[in-house]
Each structure stands twice: as structure tokens, then as C-alpha cells.
Amino acid sequence: DVKVTQSSRYLVKRTGEKVFLECVQDMDHENMFWYRQDPGLGLRLIYFSYDVKMKEKGDIPEGYSVSREKKERFSLILESASTNQTSMYLCASSFPRGSSYEQYFGPGTRLTVT
Amino acid sequence: KQEVTQIPAALSVPEGENLVLNCSFTDSAIYNLQWFRQDPGKGLTSLLLIQSSQREQTSGRLNASLDKSSGRSTLYIAASQPGDSATYLCAVRDDYKLSFGAGTTVTVRA
Numbered sequence: 001d002v003k004v005t006q007s008s009r010y011l012v013k014r015t016g017e018k019v020f021l022e023c024v025q026d027m028d029h030e031n032m033f034w035y036r037q038d039p040g041l042g043l044r045l046i047y048f049s050y051d052v053k054m055k056e057k058g059d060i061p062e063g064y065s066v067s068r069e070k071k072e073r074f075s076l077i078l079e080s081a082s083t084n085q086t087s088m089y090l091c092a093s094s095f096p097r098g099s100s101y102e103q104y105f106g107p108g109t110r111l112t113v114t
Numbered sequence: 115k116q117e118v119t120q121i122p123a124a125l126s127v128p129e130g131e132n133l134v135l136n137c138s139f140t141d142s143a144i145y146n147l148q149w150f151r152q153d154p155g156k157g158l159t160s161l162l163l164i165q166s167s168q169r170e171q172t173s174g175r176l177n178a179s180l181d182k183s184s185g186r187s188t189l190y191i192a193a194s195q196p197g198d199s200a201t202y203l204c205a206v207r208d209d210y211k212l213s214f215g216a217g218t219t220v221t222v223r224a
Contacts, residue, residue: 004157031210043203043214050210058211090157101146103205103212105158 003027004106006091012112019078021109023091032074033092033103034058034066043090049074050096081113116141118206120215128223133191135218137204142182148212149178149189150203158203162189194222 007022023032033048035058045058047066055066063085067075074093078085091106117140127133137147146165150158162178164171164187170179175192191198201219205212 033212040216042216043205043212045211048210056210088155092158101207102148102160102163104160105150107157108155110155 004091004093004104006089006106006109008109009107010110010112012114013078013081014114015082017078017081017113019081019111019113021076021078021089021091021111023074023076023093023106024072025074025093025104026072027093027104028071029093029104030071030096031094032068033094034064034074034076035090035092036060036087037090037108038087046076083113085111086113087111116144116206116208116213118204118213118215120202120204120218122218123216124219124221126221126223127194129194129196131194131222133189133194133198133220133222135189135191135202135204135220137187137189137215139185139187139206139213141208142185144182144206144208146207147178147180147187148205148207149176149187150205152201152203152217154201161202194220196222196224198222 004025034046035043037043049055049068065077089109092103094103149161162171164180177190201217203217205214
């Protein structure tokens with residue numbers, strides 16, 4: 001069974017703090033993704049990575065950065081958290097291009113910035 | 115830019131009734147389409163994956179069809195149960211990226 005885990009289910013941070021969200025997958029997937037989910041806006045892609053140390057911007061990368069030092073781990077960094085970054089953050093992973101490209105999601109981190 | 119629409123936004127049915135959830139997308143150049151289930155406050159669980167060359171996919175009480183040329187997919191859930199209450203999301207893949215619909219929230223009344 002594919003397992004994608006996220007470091008925290010709930011997180012409360014203050015405005016201006018640096019925030020790290022961690023994601024780990026155990027299926028040797030090349031691709032990893034960070035999304036945020038907001039009511040009325042659905043899921044939006046923040047960043048993705050197709051290999052170690054490789055990253056690509058998604059639809060809404062502003063205010064975020066990412067790090068992928070090891071294949072199984074993908075971190076999302078909020079350099080200076082703001083209240084508009086309060087959201088549900090979802091990590092996903094998959095194998096690369098090919099016919100069987102299914103994304104598997106983690107349980108999500110509910111981040112509140114006060 | 116790919117736009118994915120799910121209709122209806124919400125659905126309430128009595129237990130035992132069949133569910134029909136619709137998904138439409140604007141760009142037919144997709145690699146595949148994936149249906150997910152999401153329970154409140156939780157992550158996404160993959161239900162079915164249909165490759166662009168396939169017309170349908172089945173798993174237990176779930177059946178999903180794909181008409182790529184018209185940009186439509188339908189998820190059928192037979193003999194609904196209260197445990198089927200959740201939000202159902204469809205997503206289409208082009209290259210790396212998944213584009214999601216806003217979801218259909220289903221309530222199955224006992």
C-alpha cells in the first residue's frame with residue numbers, strides 16, 4: 001500500500017514565522033506535489049518536484065518555497081507566514097510519466113496563521 | 115487553461131438509491147482522469163483512474179465512464195449507503211499536473 005505521510009495534522013503559527021511542512025512517501029515515487037485547498041477555490045497546485053533537487057512552480061507559488069533533498073521527502077516552506085496562508089495543505093506523490101500515473105495523497109495539514 | 119466543472123455541487127439521496135456524479139473538462143488533450151473521495155477534514159482517497167484510451171473503469175459498486183472527445187466523465191455509485199457520504203472530486207491530468215473540479219458533496223440519508 002502506498003503511504004504518504006505529513007508531519008502534522010494541525011498547526012497554528014503566528015504571522016511572520018517561518019513554517020515547514022514535511023511530506024514523506026514510501027513508494028519510491030519520482031514525483032511529489034504540494035497543493036492547498038480552500039473553500040470555493042478547490043485544490044490548487046503550489047509546487048511540484050519530479051526528481052531530487054528538481055522543482056517546478058505550480059499555479060500559486062508566491063510566498064512559498066520547497067526543498068527536495070531526498071527522494072522520499074518533500075518540504076513546503078512558508079518563509080514568512082501570513083494570514084492568507086491559512087489553509088489545508090495536501091501533499092501527493094506518483095510515478096513519473098507513463099500510463100499508470102495515479103496520484104496518492106497524504107492526510108493533509110490544517111494550518112492556521114494568526 | 116484546463117477548467118474542470120462538477121455538477122451538482124451537492125446531492126442528497128435516500129439509502130439504496132443510485133448516485134450519478136458528473137464531471138466536465140474543457141481541454142480534451144488529457145492523459146487520464148481520476149476520481150477521489152474526501153471525508154471532512156481529511157485527505158483524498160483515490161477511487162478510480164481512467165486512462166485516456168479507456169471508456170470506463172469499475173471497482174465494486176463504483177463505475178466511471180469517460181468520453182474524452184466531449185470532455186465528460188460520470189461516476190456511478192450503485193445502491194448508495196450512508197458510508198458513501200463524502201465529497202467526490204474529479205481531476206484530469208495533462209503532463210504532470212492535475213486540474214481539479216470543486217467537488218460534489220453527497221449525503222446519503224438512512
